[in-house]
Amino acid sequence: MPELPEVEVTRRKLSPVLVGRTITSVETTRKSYFFITPPQQLKQRLLDRRVEALDRVGKYLLARLDDESTLLLHLGMTGQLFAAGALSPRLLLAKGKRALTPEVARTFSPDAHTHLILGFREAGPLIYFRDVRKFGKVEWAAPGSEFTRVKKLGPDALAATGVQLFEAAQARSTPVKSLLLDQGVLAGVGNIYADEALFLAKVRVDRRANRVTRAECDAIVRAAQKVMRRSIVTGGSSISDYVQPDGTDGGYQNERRVYARTGEPCKTCRTPIERLVIAQRSSHFCPRCQK
DNA sequence: CTGTCCCTGATT
DNA sequence: AATCAGGGACAG
Numbered sequence: 001m002p003e004l005p006e007v008e009v010t011r012r013k014l015s016p017v018l019v020g021r022t023i024t025s026v027e028t029t030r031k032s033y034f035f036i037t038p039p040q041q042l043k044q045r046l047l048d049r050r051v052e053a054l055d056r057v058g059k060y061l062l063a064r065l066d067d068e069s070t071l072l073l074h075l076g077m078t079g080q081l082f083a084a085g086a087l088s089p090r091l092l093l094a095k096g097k098r099a100l101t102p103e104v105a106r107t108f109s110p111d112a113h114t115h116l117i118l119g120f121r122e123a124g125p126l127i128y129f130r131d132v133r134k135f136g137k138v139e140w141a142a143p144g145s146e147f148t149r150v151k152k153l154g155p156d157a158l159a160a161t162g163v164q165l166f167e168a169a170q171a172r173s174t175p176v177k178s179l180l181l182d183q184g185v186l187a188g189v190g191n192i193y194a195d196e197a198l199f200l201a202k203v204r205v206d207r208r209a210n211r212v213t214r215a216e217c218d219a220i221v222r223a224a225q226k227v228m229r230r231s232i233v234t235g236g237s238s239i240s241d242y243v244q245p246d247g248t249d250g251g252y253q254n255e256r257r258v259y260a261r262t263g264e265p266c267k268t269c270r271t272p273i274e275r276l277v278i279a280q281r282s283s284h285f286c287p288r289c290q291k
Numbered sequence: 292c293t294g295t296c297c298c299t300g301a302t303t
Numbered sequence: 304a305a306t307c308a309g310g311g312a313c314a315g
Binding site: 001002003059074075076077078133135136137149181183190191240280281282 | 308309310311312
């Protein structure tokens with residue numbers, strides 16, 4: 001699912017085809033809670049706006065527009081952003097949940113799950129936002145006004161420090177895994193990278209946050225940054241629906257050590273990886289390597 | 292703080 | 304036909 005690395009890969013690949021172009025067409029599906037800003041209003045706000053920059057904060061993408069307003073995009077669980085031509089007569093979904101092959105992506109055509117399509121004045125591909133489960137978000141904010149959901153975020157996980165995690169941990173007796181998933185603590189960490197970071201830091205997912213030492217907090221944040229930086233290089237994790245904007249899979253799913261490896265041998269000690277449900281999320285860990 | 296809900300496709 | 308997966312807002 002899209003977490004910080006996947007959103008960052010998306011940002012990097014989308015920026016060159018989005019920034020500097022002027023929006024001249026906006027197509028949407030019907031009003032739904034996917035559109036925090038209703039489609040009708042969205043069209044009105046976006047039309048004739050030039051995109052000045054594409055930023056990322058946590059798992060949010062923020063497109064800065066030339067009238068100082070901002071378009072927020074969140075990929076939720078199954079969100080996919082594509083940059084592609086609009087030539088294909090039909091959408092060819094590859095088998096199962098594997099999303100789109102590169103050939104298909106280059107000639108992407110919308111299906112019922114494609115909720116937003118942006119067209120531009122300048123030459124180049126269209127932008128497609130597809131999201132099967134509609135846990136993603138599209139929201140527009142007027143110049144000077146901030147997004148409530150963005151304001152609530154803690155430091156971006158790539159810039160955070162062990163001290164910040166340690167301080168947040170003191171007040172909590174919840175499992176450290178829950179703490180890592182809290183976007184108000186470290187923005188951008190999700191289920192995959194929380195498990196991977198805790199494995200590298202050798203801390204069990206169910207350890208109470210206030211029982212995690214200062215040194216371990218340092219190790220956890222360093223580990224999170226290490227796995228996320230590596231994931232960005234490989235194009236992110238294509239475990240459920242995530243694909244890069246050109247339709248190709250990322251590569252980090254092949255490097256994960258614990259996530260969705262229940263019962264498989266630990267890469268370090270061969271002990272079977274175990275699974276626990278914490279905060280309604282599956283959590284994976286090595287019972288021997290992690291204390 | 293925990294539980295519920297949104298949604299749809301895959302799995303049981 | 305019922306259950307599961309899960310990010311995040313919200314209610315309790």
